[in-house]
Amino acid sequence: MTTSPPMNPERYAQLAQAIEGQVRQVIVGQEQVVRTVLTALLCEGHVLLEGVPGLGKTRLLTTLSEVLQLSFGRIQFTPDLMPADVVGTQVLESDADGNRSFRFRPGPVFNGLILADEINRATPKTQSALLEAMAERSVTVAGTTRAVPRPFLVMATQNPIEQEGTYPLPEAQLDRFMFKATVPFPSADELVQIITQTTGLHQNQPAAVVDAATLAAMIGLTRQVPVPQDVVRHAVDLVVCTQPDNDKSPKAIQQYVRAGASPRGAQALILGAKAAALLDGRPSASSDDVRRLAYAALSHRLVLGYEAAADGTSAEDLVGDLLENVPTSGSGVRGAP
Amino acid sequence: MTNSSRSRSRGFGRLILRGRRRIRLVWMSATSTRFGPIVAAVAVLLAGLGWLRPWFWPESAALGVLCLGIVGLLATALAMRLPDLIVARSLDKGLKTSDALVGALEVPDDDPFATSVRERADSFVDSDLRKAMPIQLRWKPWLATGSLLVLLTALIVIANPQDTRRDEIVAQQAAVDDVADEIEKLAEELSELPDNEVDQTTIDKLNALAEEIRKTDSVEDATEKLEQAQTELLRELGSDKLSERAASDGLEQTLEQNPVAPGETAAEQLAAAAEQVDELTDEQAQELADRLDDLAETQRDGDPETAEALAEAAEALREGDSDAAAAALDAAGSAANETASSVERGKNTEGAAGEIGDQARALRTEDSPASEAPGDGSQLAGQSPSQSPGQRSGSTPGPSNGPGGGPQPGSGPGSGEDGPTVLIPDGGDSTLLGADGEQTGSGTVNRDQQVNGPTGSGTVEVPLSEVANEFAEQAGDAVDRSSLAPSEAATVERYFEALQGQEN
Numbered sequence: 131m132t133t134s135p136p137m138n139p140e141r142y143a144q145l146a147q148a149i150e151g152q153v154r155q156v157i158v159g160q161e162q163v164v165r166t167v168l169t170a171l172l173c174e175g176h177v178l179l180e181g182v183p184g185l186g187k188t189r190l191l192t193t194l195s196e197v198l199q200l201s202f203g204r205i206q207f208t209p210d211l212m213p214a215d216v217v218g219t220q221v222l223e224s225d226a227d228g229n230r231s232f233r234f235r236p237g238p239v240f241n242g243l244i245l246a247d248e249i250n251r252a253t254p255k256t257q258s259a260l261l262e263a264m265a266e267r268s269v270t271v272a273g274t275t276r277a278v279p280r281p282f283l284v285m286a287t288q289n290p291i292e293q294e295g296t297y298p299l300p301e302a303q304l305d306r307f308m309f310k311a312t313v314p315f316p317s318a319d320e321l322v323q324i325i326t327q328t329t330g331l332h333q334n335q336p337a338a339v340v341d342a343a344t345l346a347a348m349i350g351l352t353r354q355v356p357v358p359q360d361v362v363r364h365a366v367d368l369v370v371c372t373q374p375d376n377d378k379s380p381k382a383i384q385q386y387v388r389a390g391a392s393p394r395g396a397q398a399l400i401l402g403a404k405a406a407a408l409l410d411g412r413p414s415a416s417s418d419d420v421r422r423l424a425y426a427a428l429s430h431r432l433v434l435g436y437e438a439a440a441d442g443t444s445a446e447d448l449v450g451d452l453l454e455n456v457p458t459s460g461s462g463v464r465g466a467p
Numbered sequence: 468m469t470n471s472s473r474s475r476s477r478g479f480g481r482l483i484l485r486g487r488r489r490i491r492l493v494w495m496s497a498t499s500t501r502f503g504p505i506v507a508a509v510a511v512l513l514a515g516l517g518w519l520r521p522w523f524w525p526e527s528a529a530l531g532v533l534c535l536g537i538v539g540l541l542a543t544a545l546a547m548r549l550p551d552l553i554v555a556r557s558l559d560k561g562l563k564t565s566d567a568l569v570g571a572l573e574v575p576d577d578d579p580f581a582t583s584v585r586e587r588a589d590s591f592v593d594s595d596l597r598k599a600m601p602i603q604l605r606w607k608p609w610l611a612t613g614s615l616l617v618l619l620t621a622l623i624v625i626a627n628p629q630d631t632r633r634d635e636i637v638a639q640q641a642a643v644d645d646v647a648d649e650i651e652k653l654a655e656e657l658s659e660l661p662d663n664e665v666d667q668t669t670i671d672k673l674n675a676l677a678e679e680i681r682k683t684d685s686v687e688d689a690t691e692k693l694e695q696a697q698t699e700l701l702r703e704l705g706s707d708k709l710s711e712r713a714a715s716d717g718l719e720q721t722l723e724q725n726p727v728a729p730g731e732t733a734a735e736q737l738a739a740a741a742e743q744v745d746e747l748t749d750e751q752a753q754e755l756a757d758r759l760d761d762l763a764e765t766q767r768d769g770d771p772e773t774a775e776a777l778a779e780a781a782e783a784l785r786e787g788d789s790d791a792a793a794a795a796l797d798a799a800g801s802a803a804n805e806t807a808s809s810v811e812r813g814k815n816t817e818g819a820a821g822e823i824g825d826q827a828r829a830l831r832t833e834d835s836p837a838s839e840a841p842g843d844g845s846q847l848a849g850q851s852p853s854q855s856p857g858q859r860s861g862s863t864p865g866p867s868n869g870p871g872g873g874p875q876p877g878s879g880p881g882s883g884e885d886g887p888t889v890l891i892p893d894g895g896d897s898t899l900l901g902a903d904g905e906q907t908g909s910g911t912v913n914r915d916q917q918v919n920g921p922t923g924s925g926t927v928e929v930p931l932s933e934v935a936n937e938f939a940e941q942a943g944d945a946v947d948r949s950s951l952a953p954s955e956a957a958t959v960e961r962y963f964e965a966l967q968g969q970e971n
Binding site (some may be wrong): 139354355356358359360361407412413414415416417418419458459460461462463464465466467 | 489490493494496497498501547549553554556557560561565566567569570572573574578579580581583584587599600602603
């Protein structure tokens, strides 16, 4: 039995770099999405991916499961999907003696990495079954509560185009996702590379970089990263200024937002900033980290009014406006930064 | 994170120190860029006021505003409180260190990341702060400030129309101060006199007046105050004082010319007479009683107390009561002495009023150069009863340069007995009128008259008929202003009426 070396910022950065390297062998482009997913993973948070089909969302998860040596479960959400199809169910079995007993057959939620594909196509009841597992990191079936394995990452996808017959996630459930990332369509060069890479005989196979224990150590180290009070204050300012009834909020927020981000938004910003600092090889989080993660952590937490839809204003536009109007703490001295 | 400074490196401390200095410099630059044009504009406006009004303060105020701005800028920069956290924040932003310095300031010593956080902060200690916190020089505000300063210099250096007026004001103020000095000097002189010869209230009033006119900001005000003070002092003297003075002076003169006993003053003579009463014969006592009755009659209006004592003495002498006569004479001497002291105080007060009046006229002349009208030297002055007959003095200050300063000898026979005599104003042949109104002598009046303004001079001879009315009028004015006893004033009035009647 070999003992892995203790986790420290340097090793963390090396491992994270190695993970990203392996993922990029398979996933062409999408650096921002990969970084967001990896950040959420290192914070043990969940990610909501939004993008049209065929952009590599599933592939990203399967690659990560191979690199991280985590079990992978995929749930294709459909209107007839039942909660038991997600969390598992009790089945009646009889042994050789003819004795019958109930045995719990775990659902796909009992995996380290879960892809909840097109989550908005299932009924709210089924969605809630998964969302409970995401929040509590445990599942209760037939009166028995069972913990899901750790690390535990749920990556849900939504198709922003086909909205007919879907059940949009309510705000409370959206809030369970640490980040939301929009998967952009690849550029032409990236597409050429994707085509070349996926249509030949040989396809890149990612190598395993870390195991679950190492990943757990990395997650543990992420939480230890120091955060200056100014940075915490800036994250709080950003979240507070998403509230439409706040006097200091930007005008666009006051006009278009019906409900602002919850405190979970500020938690996501700070925790994400810690992971981002380590990923960049820095020992402490900064306001810049917070600002870089603002789109991913806040856009899905803003509940927009009909005025926003009428004016064509998106949540991302509003977060951009927020960042422009809420500066980081400076010296407050005229002329000095 | 909690604040911890124990494990900070020396280099990190120096970086914070350099950052603090740089922030002060950058602040001064930015503040002067922003407020420099405003301060310069205010200074120019103030200096511009000095071109519009003869005020003394605008130029000083303009320079003061400028200096205040500079000093205020430096003082504020030095006094500006810049804690380490503020400096670190600014450095983080300027150096783009992703809050490394703020993190190093706050990280606790026992934090597992403390060492790496501080090592990272130390990697920035040699950073060039000039690039991190550049001094932003915007040429438009500085050009505006420079232009305004040039304009300010021009406004201050170039002579402006108000300078002359300011010089005049300085001169006038100096004149006012001189007058105040004179009045203080007068008060001091009066204070050196014996107590019975001067009224302390007068001295206090003079000192207060000097202080008051020093505070005035114009010659006009000072003159007004002087005239008010003069009027007030003269009012205090009143007609009672004047008749008292006439009585006292009359008694002194009468006894000087025709003594009742040895002694220099009336009081001494009366006291000596009291001692000699026992030695008088009946005839001498009767004669003295008659004298005393006559003297009592002259004192009746001005000095009733002395008059009463003299009348009592006369009555006692007629009754042969020498003791009572001696006591009454002693009382008369004391009363006469007291009256003389009171008269002396009044004279000094009157002299002070006259001096104040002279100063007021001098100031008024200073205030209005146009008043340099040729003087004719005909003003009667020195109407004090103690003035010797045949003397006049021109007391009008200023450019008046007519004749009238010399003593005029009286040439008439003047047969009045011990009575005051009055001088005809100006002229070679003066006529004296006895106290009883007997007029003797006549002639024309010659007087020097300045005919061609201040630089001209000449002598004209005019008939008395042409000047009699004018003289009578001037004499009337002079009598009204003076402190002559009513009986003497009436004598003067009768004299000039007679003069007018003669010519008519």
